[in-house]
Amino acid sequence: MVDQAPHPGGSTFAIEFWSDLGCPWCYLGKHRLRTAIARRPDAGRFEIRVRSFELNPAASREPETIEQAFIRTHGGTAADVLRGEQQIQAVARSEGLPFTLDRLSANTFDLHRVVQYATDQGLGFEFFSGVQDGFFSGDLDPYAPAALAAAAESAGIDGRRVREILAGDEYADRVRADRAEGLALGATGVPFVVIDRRVGAPGAQAVQVYAQLLAQVAGPVPVERAS
Template structure:
């Protein structure tokens, strides 16, 4: 529940997003949240922090098609799964987002370990977002160490450090701790957004809803500032 406590004007507001790479609704929600923030003239006061939430910790490291992964985990048919994917694809495209159906699925634990390193450098959201966008447009293999290192360098991180992390077990405990904390805060899946540790928003909310939540935790902006 939201506490009716307002921040001093201009004070930083932290927004945490629990997400996983292959979650299509996370992809859509991330862009909706960013759009809601960008609609505010004080957008620079919001700090986005990526939190790790593996949807399927038992997923194999060897990539497989998204249909194979879904059927192996949930049952059903490829036709039913792809029909649902096409529905989400249509929603994403209406919002100007590319969305390929030819994605691969694999274990995301190693990616989340790199996200934790990126968080330490203040670039976790930027790194994850760039990887996820590349994945959903079909331009990036997120399971390839060289690809992750390349994205890391593109956002200002050390690609050599990424390779060292992937070759070790660094940040494993923090990935697991993130998921545990998300569940404790009420997450039953992702996307799960927590604003200022005062209000939680499960699921992919529409841009106006995110806008209302931003107003709740950061205060309204005057019409003069919006215009």
């Protein structure tokens, strides 16, 4: 990606957000990015498009505790996992975000397939964001088909189609293609944000960093609204 001059004032910008459901830094990064956008008077010019990126394609399809999943993949002890979770929880809460430690972990491939369908309906980011927020607040079980169908309906998506998709293998190729594309663009993990295919940033950046990236492609925020 090469930095260029900002587009003319009436242009719109696609923000591609590679993410995975259970990634706490994706959860934080998403809200920081949205905050940076909301602070601009031209916020309506930006469209966030969620892109699929499984952090652990080999994850168990049966839900297990965060501790079990982490230790099986990375080693360590339950105390290590709890300490890391508490540190991220403190960051999230300092930014006004709910963050329960009582979460389960499982393979997210099927969720990503539903996200691809939601994207076709023009509601991919809205659906994914709602599911992820519910997951981290402890209000939604993303591994239960009925819960995903209900979340889809809340986002304006056909819950019956969601159940059909979960029962089959539709959109599998697109999930894999999204991950491959992210890797090709330089992603080594998530979150990974690309704005207008010109600038990008790995990791959960600070709000101000996202604001600077937005300014690179869309121009600075007018002085009277910069605060």
